[in-house]
Amino acid sequence: MQEKNIWEVALKQFDNVAERLNLESYIREKLRRPNRVLTVNFPVRMDDGSIKMFEGYRVQYSLDRGPAKGGIRYHPKVTLDEVKALAMWMTWKCAVVNIPYGGGKGGVICNPRNMSMGELERLTRRFAIEIASFIGPQRDIPAPDVNTNPQTMAWIMDTYSTNVGYPVPGVITGKPVEIGGSEGRGEATARGCLFTILKACKFLGLPVKNSRVVIQGYGNAGYNMAKLIKGEGAKVIAVSDSGGGIYNEDGLDPEEVMRHKKETGSVVDFPGAKNVTNGDLLEIECEILVPAALEDQINESNVDRIKAKIVAEAANGPTTPGADKILLDRGIFLIPDILANAGGVTVSYFEWVQNLQAFYWKEEEVNRRLKEIMENSFDQVLEIFLREKDVDMRTAAYMLAVNRVAEAIRLRGIYP
Ligand code: NAD
Numbered sequence: 001m002q003e004k005n006i007w008e009v010a011l012k013q014f015d016n017v018a019e020r021l022n023l024e025s026y027i028r029e030k031l032r033r034p035n036r037v038l039t040v041n042f043p044v045r046m047d048d049g050s051i052k053m054f055e056g057y058r059v060q061y062s063l064d065r066g067p068a069k070g071g072i073r074y075h076p077k078v079t080l081d082e083v084k085a086l087a088m089w090m091t092w093k094c095a096v097v098n099i100p101y102g103g104g105k106g107g108v109i110c111n112p113r114n115m116s117m118g119e120l121e122r123l124t125r126r127f128a129i130e131i132a133s134f135i136g137p138q139r140d141i142p143a144p145d146v147n148t149n150p151q152t153m154a155w156i157m158d159t160y161s162t163n164v165g166y167p168v169p170g171v172i173t174g175k176p177v178e179i180g181g182s183e184g185r186g187e188a189t190a191r192g193c194l195f196t197i198l199k200a201c202k203f204l205g206l207p208v209k210n211s212r213v214v215i216q217g218y219g220n221a222g223y224n225m226a227k228l229i230k231g232e233g234a235k236v237i238a239v240s241d242s243g244g245g246i247y248n249e250d251g252l253d254p255e256e257v258m259r260h261k262k263e264t265g266s267v268v269d270f271p272g273a274k275n276v277t278n279g280d281l282l283e284i285e286c287e288i289l290v291p292a293a294l295e296d297q298i299n300e301s302n303v304d305r306i307k308a309k310i311v312a313e314a315a316n317g318p319t320t321p322g323a324d325k326i327l328l329d330r331g332i333f334l335i336p337d338i339l340a341n342a343g344g345v346t347v348s349y350f351e352w353v354q355n356l357q358a359f360y361w362k363e364e365e366v367n368r369r370l371k372e373i374m375e376n377s378f379d380q381v382l383e384i385f386l387r388e389k390d391v392d393m394r395t396a397a398y399m400l401a402v403n404r405v406a407e408a409i410r411l412r413g414i415y416p
Pocket of ligand 1: 146147189216217218219220221222240241242243278292293294295314315316317341342344345
């Protein structure tokens with residue numbers, strides 16, 4: 001999706017940590033490659049009667065700690081390299097929160113903006129069948145990602161189930177609650193991120209109440225974060241979407257902003273707030289900055305002007321490796337993406353567990369277990385951060401995660 005090759009970035013991040021952990025060379029070589037890669041090309045009948053070919057991918061990066069797990073992305077700029085990088089990151093994300101999964105990811109090159117619901121349904125069902133023998137509740141469990149949603153997951157669940165002849169809710173997560181989705185999945189990423197922010201505030205001695213929060217992106221992660229953190233007494237002073245940002249030093253009402261966005265298509269021009277650009281938004285003075293939109297937002301060109309005390313990465317890859325170092329030098333506390341946004345995959349895991357047991361939990365149960373996992377994981381990463389002294393929180397999280405995967409490889413040994 002981005003100009004820079006994120007596969008190169010992902011490999012570089014891994015190589016640095018492998019070196020620091022002094023990993024055996026065979027483990028290093030194994031983890032520099034995806035375990036399995038499937039490329040599919042398939043036809044879809046369009047509304048005008050024409051037939052169009054599409055290309056899609058499913059990557060099972062690691063099966064060392066459990067079945068592969070990771071979303072499916074629909075975007076015109078999907079590439080195999082991007083899917084490989086995202087699948088590698090899923091491997092570390094599942095390991096950092098210690099849920100029993102490897103890592104995977106999928107994608108289809110398409111432009112959902114130009115497709116009707118019928119076309120999207122036919123594309124989804126055909127892609128599901130193309131990857132059906134590759135995925136499964138014990139093998140590889142996809143989930144939503146950019147431009148896919150609970151409806152997409154419902155079509156995949158239905159297609160897979162119809163073909164095997166019985167319902168298999170556990171083949172996919174992020175489903176609607178009515179067909180086996182989990183309570184709490186919708187807010188899970190933001191809620192998980194909030195738990196890590198509360199922990200960071202405690203560590204830094206920063207009161208959450210009345211702290212100023214800036215959020216980039218007003219979708220699932222950003223909007224829910226605004227609502228939840230306001231509930232903790234913080235002031236959400238600026239938010240943005242792809243149209244631009246808005247700022248009010250006295251605080252914004254997240255629900256009212258969402259109402260305005262639904263009516264007008266953007267948060268921009270919200271009554272009583274000042275319009276700002278997405279670039280300016282990142283540089284507003286605040287205690288907590290939450291990038292919740294895209295990759296490559298905090299980079300070497302703007303990192304010097306970031307004035308937050310905490311950067312909590314609800315988005316995947318919002319900070320470049322060059323900017324990481326500067327944030328550390330400037331004493332800005334980073335909660336890295338593989339930890340900060342792991343609440344989504346954690347509740348996906350809960351969804352899968354509930355599907356396999358055919359026994360469903362109340363939302364309080366989901367949130368309680370999520371809190372426990374996020375807080376424990378934060379503590380474990382912080383412990384490495386404090387012990388190692390010269391690493392940032394991202395490297396600490398990677399060290400925890402890569403170690404767990406490496407240990408699984410050692411214990412399982414080499415077959416035959
Ligand atoms: P979403 O599509 O619901 O929302 C994305 C938001 O970002 C939208 O408001 C969009 O307008 C905005 N946006 C797009 N381009 C922008 C730009 N240039 N500047 C500012 N805002 C822009 O997506 P989401 O599910 O909220 O995901 C956001 C990020 O969080 C992604 O990086 C995603 O990978 C990550 N994430 C999401 C989940 C989840 O469960 N939803 C889990 C883990 C990670």
